[in-house]
Amino acid sequence: MSRIATGKPRMAPWSCFRAEVGPLLVEFGLSGSKVTPEDPFWHLRESGLWEVHGVQSDSTPTVQAGAFDEVQPVAGLTHAAAELLQNPLTRLEAVARLCSTYLRGVDQRALLSRVGLAGYATADGLLDDGEEGPTQEVADEGRATGPTARRDATSSRLIRDAAVAKRVKELHGHACQVCGTRLQYKHRPYSEAAHIRGLGSPHDGPDELQNLLCLCPNHHVLFDGLEIYIDVEGIVRRTHGGDALGQLRRHVGHQVDETYLRYHRTLCGLNGLTTE
Ligand SMILES: [Zn+2]
Structure with a gap:
């Protein structure tokens, strides 16, 4: 959503996703969580709002960073989801829903600031x-x-x-x-x-x-x-x-x-x- 809000392309290469999301999981993830960047990169597809290109889905039963490093897939929100999030009200409601549903225990202001959405504080x-x-x-x-x-x-x-x-x-x-x-x-x-x-x-x-x-x-x-x-x-x-x-x-x-x-x-x- 930050990519959409700041006018970046919706799809990001695995190397970029890993470099940006990896530190966020460490800093804001649940303590003791074993989640690594390849998990959201791959499994967000199950939401129907996310797509991954460059990997054969049936040939990858378990996700491994090594395999992604080799083929460098790209992933991001689907075209339809990205279009919806172009609407500022829809985008804000989505951010608010994510924060209230999944991020109650984290420093949301710090997280929003880290992903380039500090403007939502005022x-x-x-x-x-x-x-x-x-x-x-x-x-x-x-x-x-x-x-x-x-x-x-x-x-x-x-x-x-x-x-x-x-x-x-x-x-x-x-x-x-x-x-x-x-x-x-x-x-x-x-x-x-x-x-x-x-x-x-x-x-x-x-x-x-x-x-x-x-x-x-x-x-x-x-x-x-x-x-x-x-x-x-x-x-x-x-x-x-x-x-x-x-x-x-x-x-x-x-x-x-x-x-x-x-x-x-x-x-x-x-x-x-x-x-x-
Ligand atoms: Zn007044």
Whole structure:
């Protein structure tokens, strides 16, 4: 799934699989387990989601690294499985399901980080310049300080659409959609546009009105940090404990896409697991 999320080919040669999965089994596998990389490489086929090429299946009743070293087969998710996992919501749900089903006893955050999926730890994901924590919308409010440099990021995907951010704030009159706070900053109202499915990797959310909320800085931090989410009824809840903070404030001119809220909820569910 990491290969899919990072745009690598779905199939990997045995040498690559062994070099990458071997250390993961040692570090995150069950203690005392005798599982070696050739086991998942070969037996994942039984899931119907995985295929191996370059080995005669009936001629290999028992799998041995030596035999694989000789013929160098390739393996990976089937074309159909890889296609499904191109959908970010499906991919996130699959990661969350794997974590909750098979990886309850391991340091999931460390494991996700090791396989290049550290971005699943926050709603905004990993940005190209390595910036962490809540991101700021600075341009249209004329804030005197702030990390303006990242507006010059070379990756155009990460350059935010200032117009769409401005639009969501104006529609809500700069009132936070969670608490209704309308901050005054240097004689002007101040609010932040929060992406629901983050722009950073591996979320790759779109920069569009349906994927934005108008929030105060406090609720932006809590939303990006996966401490609060919006449930199916539109009620804002705490990830830990589920306490209700109130109904999300809506505006008729601002339709929020439910699939983005579901994505964010699933991410909160995954991180609720990783921190338990
Ligand atoms: Zn607020």
